[in-house]
Amino acid sequence: xxxxxxxxxxxxxxxxxxxxxxVGVVGGYFxxxxxxxxxxxxxxxxxxMVYAVGTDMAxxxxxxxxSTFRHWKFGHVSVIIxxxxxxxxxxxVEVGAQSLxxxxxxxxxxxxVRYIYMVLLFSMFFxxxxxxLQAKKVEKITGKEVKDLVGNKxxxxxxxxxxxxxxxxxxxxxxxxxxxxxxxLGIFTGFVAGILGIxxxxxxxxxxxxxxxxxxxxxxxxxxFEVMFSGAYGGFTYGAKGMVELLAASIMLCGAAVGAxxxxxxxxxxxxxxxxxxYAICCFFAFTSVVLKQVASGYVKVYEKxxxxxxxxxxxxxxxxxxxxxxxxxxxxxxxNVAHRPDWWQAFQTGYTxxxxxxxxxxxxxxxxxxxxxxxxxxxxxxxKREKRQMDQAAKSGA
Numbered sequence: 001x002x003x004x005x006x007x008x009x010x011x012x013x014x015x016x017x018x019x020x021x022x023v024g025v026v027g028g029y030f031x032x033x034x035x036x037x038x039x040x041x042x043x044x045x046x047x048x049m050v051y052a053v054g055t056d057m058a059x060x061x062x063x064x065x066x067s068t069f070r071h072w073k074f075g076h077v078s079v080i081i082x083x084x085x086x087x088x089x090x091x092x093v094e095v096g097a098q099s100l101x102x103x104x105x106x107x108x109x110x111x112x113v114r115y116i117y118m119v120l121l122f123s124m125f126f127x128x129x130x131x132x133l134q135a136k137k138v139e140k141i142t143g144k145e146v147k148d149l150v151g152n153k154x155x156x157x158x159x160x161x162x163x164x165x166x167x168x169x170x171x172x173x174x175x176x177x178x179x180x181x182x183x184x185l186g187i188f189t190g191f192v193a194g195i196l197g198i199x200x201x202x203x204x205x206x207x208x209x210x211x212x213x214x215x216x217x218x219x220x221x222x223x224x225f226e227v228m229f230s231g232a233y234g235g236f237t238y239g240a241k242g243m244v245e246l247l248a249a250s251i252m253l254c255g256a257a258v259g260a261x262x263x264x265x266x267x268x269x270x271x272x273x274x275x276x277x278x279y280a281i282c283c284f285f286a287f288t289s290v291v292l293k294q295v296a297s298g299y300v301k302v303y304e305k306x307x308x309x310x311x312x313x314x315x316x317x318x319x320x321x322x323x324x325x326x327x328x329x330x331x332x333x334x335x336x337n338v339a340h341r342p343d344w345w346q347a348f349q350t351g352y353t354x355x356x357x358x359x360x361x362x363x364x365x366x367x368x369x370x371x372x373x374x375x376x377x378x379x380x381x382x383x384x385k386r387e388k389r390q391m392d393q394a395a396k397s398g399a
Contacts, residue, residue: 004047006242009323010045010186010327016248017255017398019118019252020063020253021259021370022367023256023257023386026369026373029263029278029373038252039051042365046326051243052085053100056323058235062078062253062256062257063253063257066256066264067229068228071221071267072221072225076222076225077172077222078221079173086226087183087186088185089186089187092192092193094194095191097194097197097255099191100195118146118287122283125283135268142217143334155211158181158212159176162180162181175212175214185211185212189207194237216270266377268380269380269384270376281365285365286362289362289365292361296355296358298351299351301343303344306344307325308322310323342387371398
């Protein structure tokens with residue numbers, strides 16, 4: 001077990017490495033910083049929410065550098081869109097971070113962040129799954145394979161009616177868009193990034209797809225390019241406030257740097273519509289884990305205030321006491337032998353069990369999706385080699 005000096009959490013190194021590798025694969029595949037998996041996972045492993053948010057922000061930027069480099073080689077990065085959005089993103093991240101600090105002081109950070117996560121995750125799951133099923137229906141009717149869905153009524157309306165000067169042309173995405181539309185999008189997604197402790201991709205990738213009309217793979221690469229900057233800024237903001245566990249972030253980054261290679265290269269061999277399907281599946285399992293965490297928080301309310309008073313009466317500081325209530329061995333002693341409150345201990349056991357189930361759900365799902373992405377990568381590489389051999393044989397036969 002390793003001691004985290006900032007938060008005081010005790011944690012083994014291997015879950016951090018596993019989280020980093022898994023998020024690297026999944027994040028490189030989707031174009032996300034991966035905090036929609038990391039922040040809940042760290043929180044479920046015992047990190048107080050504000051430390052989970054800050055620590056993830058610190059590791060996001062480094063992982064995104066590796067993924068962006070690969071996407072750049074594939075031609076999936078629109079620099080002009082990313083840099084324009086970045087103007088609004090920086091302001092949004094700071095407002096979001098300050099809002100989280102305020103909520104943390106009021107004791108509301110955990111519930112508010114979890115409810116926002118639940119709404120966003122379920123919305124993304126519903127809309128992307130619906131879209132995938134509609135695409136498959138079209139395939140069945142027309143007999144033609146749907147590789148991606150580019151643009152919709154909303155994105156076309158925005159491009160046509162919000163054509164306010166200055167307007168930029170993106171050669172990579174083959175489209176025109178107002179600078180103001182991108183800046184506003186950056187502010188909104190930056191705020192989400194700051195308050196949730198994510199690179200913003202959870203909302204920015206769908207926003208680029210559905211509001212701007214960017215093809216899926218370009219949305220993935222463009223988001224990762226911006227995450228390098230917004231994640232670095234967010235990490236600096238939280239680090240300055242003493243909310244970053246550098247040890248945990250460094251271990252996760254080691255795993256993510258390797259995993260990102262697999263996830264990013266896989267996008268070369270799959271269609272955009274497939275990326276959206278896997279995204280929807282991940283959102284569902286992440287949503288389930290956060291719901292379980294929220295259910296567990298109801299049991300925490302039964303004993304939290306009382307046990308904190310008991311611990312402080314024993315001469316333990318409030319900060320240390322909030323960390324201690326996350327460990328079963330210590331709580332069993334204080335709740336049963338010091339406070340003589342078996343009802344507190346029963347509530348603690350129930351909440352702790354639900355937390356562990358949520359932890360198992362998110363990590364199992366993430367590992368499953370990670371394995372599926374690697375499977376798609378292997379299949380894609382084998383198909384590419386097979387087609388190359390066939391072309392070589394055909395060329396020899398023609399000669």
